[in-house]
Amino acid sequence: MVSMKNIGVFFGGQSAEHDISIVTAIASVIKPLEAMSAYRVIPVYIAKNGAWYSDQKLKDIKLYQTGEIDSFLKKSRPISVRFDSGLVLKQTKGLLRKAPETRLDIAFPAMHGTHGEDGELMGVFELAGIPYVGCELLASAIAMDKVVCKKIIEAYDIPTPKMISFSKQEYQENATRYEKDIADKLQLPLFVKPARLGSSIGITKVSSHKDLQGAIEVALHFDTKVLIEESVNNLIEVTVPIMGNHDLTPALVEQPIVSAEGSFDFETKYLKRNKKTGGAKSAQKGAQGYSKLPAEIPKKLYDSSIETACAAYKAIGCSGIARVDLLIDEKQQKVYFNELNPLPGSLYRHNWHAAGVSATELVTRLIDLAQQRHREKTAVNTSFKTNFLKQF
């Protein structure tokens, strides 16, 4: 009998999206994995203080919903991690009992935001030399920084709103120069954003130059780097989930329905999903509230969205899975890159489902892609003999 592979599902984490990650892991990863019974699922929950826990009980959503997780963590001990030709999780039980160990064959990160989706966790899997699902360290890290990400997108001639960026230090030393630069080179209205935050925190739309300074100060309150970019007018927002390493499979172009208030904050994205959203025929409840699936846009814009999204995925060097957010100027019929999420909430399972990929097929294909990438990487020789030490 072939022994079942251990798949570590990582979730929680030190991020504003801690709770969203729990739902992604349990509903979109663990549930379909267990339905297939092809893998032994090892949940690895990273608590808000950064400690790692692993216990089969952590697969139960109720633990988190009821708040019982707090007493559970108080009673439990964090695991320790050993790098030993792979990644070994070790329970830290009593001194006398031999602590059980689990060797992971593959890792499935289901983390969002900081200390997880941003490449840090991918670095751990790289060091351990085990295959892992989703984007690699570099693409994950690039995607987390809007400035770096957009600079690469620009280098590939993919349209993205024109921007100017600077650090807090640079602004403090040269505020008037930057403000003049912005006035000379960018057209109002503008969006002022912290470079490395999500969920619309610290973002301001500015329609007059007199409001610029205040907006920059707000953004600099949340990050030491900001960007100011031109607004895409006559806006339609769409998002395109994509899967693949070399050959890409896009899911459907999806059009999130922005709330009537027209705001774009955390609440609109994650908490208002029960509110009425206008009754569009094809409205779907997704990870970020309601959306039109597929987007109700002309075929030319639909195709151009897929093309732009795939080009961005390649440019950033994504593999496995990602979701590309686009801004469309409906009047000018032009598609712009906005940002890229290397680990979309819920894996955008509802969209894949509508595109004909079931939840079990989705995780299976992602695991296959992870293993394929791992094989390709290990086939490259990384040991070089030198005489350096002998010469010393």
Ligand SMILES: Nc1ncnc2c1ncn2[C@@H]1O[C@H](COP(=O)(O)OP(=O)(O)O)[C@@H](O)[C@H]1O
């Ligand atoms: N250049 C822009 N033109 C028009 N709308 C924009 C622009 N940039 C951002 N927005 C609006 O602000 C929202 C949040 O900005 P985004 O860059 O996606 O930040 P976050 O990382 O917080 O999601 C977008 O979903 C969109 O509605």
Ligand SMILES: [Mg+2]
């Ligand atoms: Mg966004």
